[in-house]
Amino acid sequence: MTMSHRERFFMAVDLKQPDMVPITDLGLDPPIIEAITGEKLGGFSLIAGSETNPWEVSVRNRIAMCKACLKLDFDAIPVISDYSLCSKTYRPKFISKTRFIDEWGRILDARKETKTTWWVGGTVDTEEDMKNYTPPDPEAEGIYEMIERVVKTMKDKDAAVMCQGHAGWHMAFQVRGGIDKFIIDMYKRPSLARRFLEKIAETCRGLVKLMLEAGVEVAFITDDYADNHSPLMSLKQFREFEIPNIRSMIKLAEKYGVPVLKHTDGNIYPILDDMIEAGIRGIHPIEPGAMDLKDVKERYGSKVCILGNVDCRRVLPFGTEEEVRRDVRRCIDAAAHGGGYILASSNSLHANCKVENIYTMIDETRKYGRYPLRKSSSR
Numbered sequence: 207m208t209m210s211h212r213e214r215f216f217m218a219v220d221l222k223q224p225d226m227v228p229i230t231d232l233g234l235d236p237p238i239i240e241a242i243t244g245e246k247l248g249g250f251s252l253i254a255g256s257e258t259n260p261w262e263v264s265v266r267n268r269i270a271m272c273k274a275c276l277k278l279d280f281d282a283i284p285v286i287s288d289y290s291l292c293s294k295t296y297r298p299k300f301i302s303k304t305r306f307i308d309e310w311g312r313i314l315d316a317r318k319e320t321k322t323t324w325w326v327g328g329t330v331d332t333e334e335d336m337k338n339y340t341p342p343d344p345e346a347e348g349i350y351e352m353i354e355r356v357v358k359t360m361k362d363k364d365a366a367v368m369c370q371g372h373a374g375w376h377m378a379f380q381v382r383g384g385i386d387k388f389i390i391d392m393y394k395r396p397s398l399a400r401r402f403l404e405k406i407a408e409t410c411r412g413l414v415k416l417m418l419e420a421g422v423e424v425a426f427i428t429d430d431y432a433d434n435h436s437p438l439m440s441l442k443q444f445r446e447f448e449i450p451n452i453r454s455m456i457k458l459a460e461k462y463g464v465p466v467l468k469h470t471d472g473n474i475y476p477i478l479d480d481m482i483e484a485g486i487r488g489i490h491p492i493e494p495g496a497m498d499l500k501d502v503k504e505r506y507g508s509k510v511c512i513l514g515n516v517d518c519r520r521v522l523p524f525g526t527e528e529e530v531r532r533d534v535r536r537c538i539d540a541a542a543h544g545g546g547y548i549l550a551s552s553n554s555l556h557a558n559c560k561v562e563n564i565y566t567m568i569d570e571t572r573k574y575g576r577y578p579l580r581k582s583s584s585r
Contacts, residue, residue, distance in 0.1 A: 211281040212423075215366045215548065219424075219465055219487055219511045223545030227538055227575030228281035229568055230368070230513070231550045232428070232469055232490065234271055235557040236321035242274040242561065247321060261294045261348050268356045275365070278568055281548075282366035282424060286356050288413045289370070294348030309342045312380045320557035328383035333395065336402045339381070344412030350420070357420045368424040368467075369417035373451040374407030376429035381406065385438055392443050400447065407451040411458055418462040425459045425466045426490075427452065432472025434496040444477050449484055456485040467513065471553065472496050482510050491515045491552045492541075500540035503547070511548060512541050516567055518551040523558040530563045534570040542579060549575065 209217070209225045217224040236247045247270055249263035268290050275283040298306035304316045305326065313327035330339050360367050379388040382402075391399035414425060429448070431437050437444060456466045467488035468481055473496040478489065489506075491514030492499045499515050506512070514537070516522065521533045534549065541547040549571050555564055574580065 211279075211364045212366050215281040215424075218545055218548050219467075221508070221511060221546035223577050225577060227542050227571055227577075228548045229278075229550070229571055230280050230282040230366075230548055231275075231284070232370070232426070232554040233284050233287070234274055234555045236267065237557045238555050238559060238561060238564070239267075239270050239274045242277050243270055245270050245273075249321070260292055260296055260298065261352065264290045264292060265352055265355055268352075269359050272356070272359055276363060278564065279572075280365060282368050283360065283363075284368050284370055284426065285360055285422065286353050286417055286420075287370035287428075288372060288410065291349050291352060291413060293342070293346035294351075295346075310377060310381055311339070312377075313383075322557060325380050328379075328381045330382050330402075333398060336382070336391070336398055339402060339405065341377075341381075341406050341409040344409060344416055349413070350416050353416050353420045357417075357422060366424055367422045368426050369414065369422040370426045370428050371414040371417065371455070372410045372429050373427050373448060373455050374403050374410055374429070375431065375448045375451070377410060378403045378406045389439060389443075392439065392447060396446075403447060403451070407454070410451075411455060414455065415458060418459065418464060423464060425455070425464050426469060427455055427466055427486075428469040430472065431470045431477060432474050432496070434472055434493070436473055437477050438472075441476055441480075445480060449480055452481060452484045452486070460485075467511070478502075478506065482506065487511060488513055488548070490550060494519070494552050499537060503541040503543075507541070507544070507546055511546050513548040513550050514541075515552040516549065518553050518556060518559060522551060522555070522563045522567065523560060525560075525563060527563070527566050530566045531570040531574075534567055535574050538571070538575050538579065542575060545577075 214224040215228045218228050240247055247267050272283055272285055292309055296309050300306045307313055311329040312325055314323040315326045316323050330336055379385045382388045459466045465487040468486045469490045471493050488511035492502050494515055494517050516533050516537055521529055
């Protein structure tokens, strides 16, 4: 019996075996959206950075992403993100032809060829800046209206509605101007670092609360905690500074009956148990080269849903059709047996991915990922 997209996705989140492996992803860059929908997007990226009316541009771009995901036949769609949210009065403060300061105080660089933005720095330079810093107001004019308008486009659509937010850490180090700076704060000025992080985490929760009130069904928390070798902070620091924010986000989502999934790149073996104990229901993307998908499935597959990890660094941008199909089969063979697995890329469908390879990834998942699964043929 064929399940609906929503049923399929939530069954996998519940660590059960659906009719076939579900598909989703963390996001699509503007060139991918344009190629799939045929629509021309405005502004720089899905992170509100348009010079003129960024609020309206951000709304249109998020709706276009939803359309692209529906065309790709995703089972769950990243409908709205705190990265895309801005007030109606927001205008980026340009400090060069391509660089601007956003509402958070982050410095972003706009790449017009791909319509994306890259974080390059922050504006909180001193201890006094940390004390006086005020994050954006979740209740500012237009923020809930933006969320509601985008989420409404998914009404009566057969796909789980996901939102993306942050627990606190990611926005804190970006506003501060660097991971190294905030790590030093945590060592040398722990009380100040904690107060600074708490202000940001409170705003992050406020934004996710608005998304939950608008009717999203899944909360994806997307702070990055590691590189390919290890977490970016010690286990002690993680437990002291960030786990409380993760727990608070999960407690908030539980009030709405919404599961929380976690994205973080890198080698998270040292902190994975803590995140699962905190209540995370899914982990993405089990980055290739940093962690082993089969090992994670064997060790944690009975505790947490696994999402990922088709290689978006080499295979999706540069691979042949057969290499893409082989990588999809590798993922399914490693993690899909018994259910509790959702196929996605190893980060996101970024501008360098070949659109034809994205379609191939989905096609192979629908063919090879039907339960009961075949015997391994990924080699």
